[in-house]
Amino acid sequence: MQIYMPTNVYSEDNCVMNHRKELAALGKKALLVTGKHSSRANGSLEDVKNALQKTGTAYAVFDKIEENPSIETVMQAREFGIEENVDFVIGIGGGSPMDAAKAIALMVANPGEDESILYEAHEFEALPVAEVPTTAGTGSEVTPYAILTIHARRTKQSISYRIYPVLALIDSRYLKTESVDTLINTTVDALAHLIESYLNTNANSYNRMYSEKGLRLFAKVKDDLLQCRRFGGEPKQTLSDEAFDMLMQMSATAGMAITHTSTSLPHGLSYAVTYEMGVPHGKAVGIFLPGFLAYYEEKEDVRAALRQMCFASVDDFTGYLDELLGKVEIADDLWKKDVEMIMENQAKLKNYPFTMDEGTLYKFRR
Ligand SMILES: [Fe+2]
Numbered sequence: 001m002q003i004y005m006p007t008n009v010y011s012e013d014n015c016v017m018n019h020r021k022e023l024a025a026l027g028k029k030a031l032l033v034t035g036k037h038s039s040r041a042n043g044s045l046e047d048v049k050n051a052l053q054k055t056g057t058a059y060a061v062f063d064k065i066e067e068n069p070s071i072e073t074v075m076q077a078r079e080f081g082i083e084e085n086v087d088f089v090i091g092i093g094g095g096s097p098m099d100a101a102k103a104i105a106l107m108v109a110n111p112g113e114d115e116s117i118l119y120e121a122h123e124f125e126a127l128p129v130a131e132v133p134t135t136a137g138t139g140s141e142v143t144p145y146a147i148l149t150i151h152a153r154r155t156k157q158s159i160s161y162r163i164y165p166v167l168a169l170i171d172s173r174y175l176k177t178e179s180v181d182t183l184i185n186t187t188v189d190a191l192a193h194l195i196e197s198y199l200n201t202n203a204n205s206y207n208r209m210y211s212e213k214g215l216r217l218f219a220k221v222k223d224d225l226l227q228c229r230r231f232g233g234e235p236k237q238t239l240s241d242e243a244f245d246m247l248m249q250m251s252a253t254a255g256m257a258i259t260h261t262s263t264s265l266p267h268g269l270s271y272a273v274t275y276e277m278g279v280p281h282g283k284a285v286g287i288f289l290p291g292f293l294a295y296y297e298e299k300e301d302v303r304a305a306l307r308q309m310c311f312a313s314v315d316d317f318t319g320y321l322d323e324l325l326g327k328v329e330i331a332d333d334l335w336k337k338d339v340e341m342i343m344e345n346q347a348k349l350k351n352y353p354f355t356m357d358e359g360t361l362y363k364f365r366r
Contacts, residue, residue: 001206005256007142011170011248016047016132017054019169024055026128026166027088031081031108032061033101034092039063042174044092044134060084062104065093068156068274068281069100070149071115078107088128091165094186095138095147095281098131102146102163105129118148118159130167134174136247137186137282139193139255141168149275155341156271172248176236180228181280183235184324187225187247189282190254191218192289196264197257198305199292201353207260210253215308217250222309222320229324261351266292268348269364272338279328286325290318291364296354318366327366335365 010019023030032048039045045061052059062077081089081104089108091101103118106126110117117124131141140146144162149155175183197203198211221243228238236244266288273284294314296302302314311317330338339361342348349356 001204003206003260005142005259006164007168008166009142009168009170009252011252013171013173015169015171016044016051019167020051020055022167023048023051023090023130023169024057026130027086029058029060029084029086029088031077031084031086031089031104032059032092033065033077033089033104034061034063034097035065035067036063038094038177039092039097039134042134042177044132044171044174047171048090048092048132060086065097065100067096068149069096070151071118072151074100074103074107074118074148075115077104081108082111086127088130090130090132091140092132092134094133094135095140095189098133098138098140099146099148101129101131102126102161102165103148103159106159106161106163118161119157121160124161126161126163129163129165130169131165132169132171133248133251135178135182135186136172136175136251137189139190139251139258141165141170142252142255143259145258154272155275168252170248170252172241172244175244175247178235180232180235183247184225184229185280185282185286186251187282188286188321188325190214190251192266192282192285193254193258193263194218194250195289195292195305196266196351197254197261199301199353200261200264200351202261202351203353207257210257210260212308214250214253214257215305217246217253219308219310221246221250226320226324262347264292264348264351265342265356265361265364268342268345269338272334272341273328273330276334277328277330283325283328286321287328287330287366288364289321290314290366293317295360299354301353330365335362
C-alpha cells in the first residue's frame with residue numbers, strides 16, 4: 001500500500017492572501033488561467049492579483065477557458081504564456097481552468113513540442129502549478145489529472161501526464177456566489193469521486209480514509225442540498241458557512257481519493273453524454289451512480305458506502321439523486337455507442353471491483 005499526496009494544501013478564509021509568500025515562491029511571473037466570468041464574480045481573481053502585487057510578483061491573465069476546455073484553447077494559452085515569459089501557472093475556478101492550467105504548464109515548459117505530447121507518455125516536465133478552486137466538485141486542486149475535450153474524437157479524456165499542483169489554496173467563501181444548479185452538479189461530481197474511489201479495484205485501507213471522510217461529510221450536507229433544490233434562490237440563503245466549508249472539504253478529500261484510485265464506470269460513461277448532449281459533468285456522472293451500486297447491493301462494500309452516506313438502500317439513494325438532479329433522457333443510439341465505447345475502455349472497466357458485462361452496463365441508463 002502507498003499514500004502519495006504531494007500537494008501542499010491550505011484551507012481557510014482569506015487563504016490566498018494568507019499564503020501569498022508560498023504562491024510567490026513558485027516563480028517570477030505567473031500565468032493566471034481562468035474563465036470569463038465566475039472568478040471575477042466570486043472575488044478569487046482579484047484575491048490572486050492582490051496577493052501577487054503585494055509580493056511584487058508579475059503576472060499575465062488568460063481568461064478564455066471554456067467549460068470542458070479543448071486542446072485548441074490550451075495551445076492558445078500556451079502561445080500567450082510563452083510571449084509573456086511566464087514561469088509558473090495558477091489555475092483559478094472550477095475543474096475547467098484548473099485542469100487546463102496543468103496542461104498549459106506542460107506545454108509552456110516545452111515550447112518546441114506540439115499538442116501531440118499531451119496524449120503520449122513522455123518524460124516532459126511542466127512548470128509549477130498552483131490551484132485556487134472556486135467550485136466544490138472536481139478536486140483538481142489536489143489531483144494530477146487534466147481532462148480535456150478532444151473534438152476529433154467527440155469526447156473528453158485525461159492527458160497522459162500526472163501533474164500534481166504544488167500548492168492548493170482553498171477558500172469556501174468563493175462558493176457563495178454559485179447558482180443552485182452549479183453547486184448541486186459539482187457536489188454530485190465530488191460524490192461520484194468518493195463512491196467510484198471507494199468501490200474500486202485500486203482501493204485499500206489507506207486510500208479509503210479519504211472516501212470515508214468525504215462520504216461522511218456528504219451525509220451531513222445532503223439534506224441542506226435538497227433544501228437548496230426545493231426552495232431555489234441562492235445557495236447562501238439556505239446553506240450555513242459551515243456547510244460551504246464541508247462541501248469544499250468533501251471535494252478536496254474526494255480529489256485525494258481519486259488521486260490514488262482514479263475513477264470508474266460512471267465517469268467513463270459520462271463523457272460522451274457531456275460532449276453530445278451538453279449535460280454538465282457532475283449531472284452526467286450522477287445519472288450512472290445508482291446503476292454503479294444497484295447490481296451488487298448485497299456486497300458489504302456497497303452497503304458500507306450506503307451506510308456512510310446515511311442511505312438505507314440503493315432505492316433510497318436513487319430517489320434522493322432523482323430529486324436532486326432531475327432526469328436526463330439519453331437517446332438509444334448514443335447510449336448504445338457509449339456502452340460499446342466503455343466496454344473497450346479497459347482503464348475504466350478494470351477499476352470496477354465486481355464483474356461487469358455489456359448487458360448489465362446497458363441497464364445503467366434510467
Ligand atoms: Fe469528475
